[in-house]
Amino acid sequence: MPNQVTIRDLRKLKAAGTPIVCVTAYDQLTATLAERAEVDLVLVGDSLGNVVQGKPTTLPVTMAEMVYHTEIVARLTQRALVVADLPFGSYGGDPHLAFENAVALMKAGAHAVKLEGPYVDLIRSLVQAGIPVMGHLGFTPQSVHAFGGFRVQGRGEAGERITEDALALQEAGAFAIVLELMPAEVASSITEKLDVPTIGIGAGAECDGQIQVIHDALGLGDFKPKHAKTFVEGLDLLSEGLRSYSREVRAKSFPTDEHSA
Numbered sequence: 001m002p003n004q005v006t007i008r009d010l011r012k013l014k015a016a017g018t019p020i021v022c023v024t025a026y027d028q029l030t031a032t033l034a035e036r037a038e039v040d041l042v043l044v045g046d047s048l049g050n051v052v053q054g055k056p057t058t059l060p061v062t063m064a065e066m067v068y069h070t071e072i073v074a075r076l077t078q079r080a081l082v083v084a085d086l087p088f089g090s091y092g093g094d095p096h097l098a099f100e101n102a103v104a105l106m107k108a109g110a111h112a113v114k115l116e117g118p119y120v121d122l123i124r125s126l127v128q129a130g131i132p133v134m135g136h137l138g139f140t141p142q143s144v145h146a147f148g149g150f151r152v153q154g155r156g157e158a159g160e161r162i163t164e165d166a167l168a169l170q171e172a173g174a175f176a177i178v179l180e181l182m183p184a185e186v187a188s189s190i191t192e193k194l195d196v197p198t199i200g201i202g203a204g205a206e207c208d209g210q211i212q213v214i215h216d217a218l219g220l221g222d223f224k225p226k227h228a229k230t231f232v233e234g235l236d237l238l239s240e241g242l243r244s245y246s247r248e249v250r251a252k253s254f255p256t257d258e259h260s261a
């Protein structure tokens with residue numbers, strides 16, 4: 001894989017059947033971790049509302065916050081494709097606003113933007129304006145209240161509607177589509193039908209790639225969603241480190257001469 005992963009590389013990975021590895025990042029620490037893990041795509045997700053700001057939903061996240069975090073992550077990422085989320089209220093219903101906000105994220109360093117839902121015409125117009133767009137279907141967290149909670153989407157006939165939406169987003173020019181919280185069979189069938197890669201989260205193993213919120217993967221949060229796997233108990237590990245610092249200061253065993261100027 002070349003130094004900088006491109007949208008075209010994602011297509012090649014799909015064609016080769018090589019899983020695409022994606023993770024979220026929000027700041028220097030998480031961007032560095034993603035870079036060291038050599039992931040293919042970093043998403044500056046509006047999940048920062050949950051895992052950085054400690055809020056129950058992504059709805060309060062603002063454009064200014066997204067621009068701030070996108071600038072940090074993009075500046076510190078060399079290899080991965082950097083995608084930034086358009087937050088709630090920054091695109092739906094107003095193509096001019098959407099264009100301005102997408103441009104702001106690209107100027108902050110993103111290579112592409114992501115938006116939630118079947119906004120086919122909007123995606124077409126952003127793509128025509130030279131802004132690569134990643135789609136997001138299934139459970140779309142900005143619509144949590146419209147869905148009546150954190151619920152699996154696409155069961156039964158609803159699966160056909162999501163499939164139609166996915167095909168429409170591809171036709172409008174989306175370069176990849178996140179499929180979140182839907183039956184694995186639905187995600188698998190969408191993946192087969194599309195030429196562009198699907199990136200799953202809680203959507204089974206047959207998507208072309210997977211994305212996880214980095215705090216979930218590293219055990220840095222208290223909330224453990226069912227679709228997430230904790231690859232390391234980060235909070236426990238880091239708490240132990242900080243408790244050691246605290247113990248040593250109290251015991252006057254830190255700092256020593258070695259740590260003094």
Ligand code: KIV
Binds near residue numbers: 046048178
């Ligand atoms: O904001 C986010 O982290 C996301 C992922 C869950 C796909 O949209």
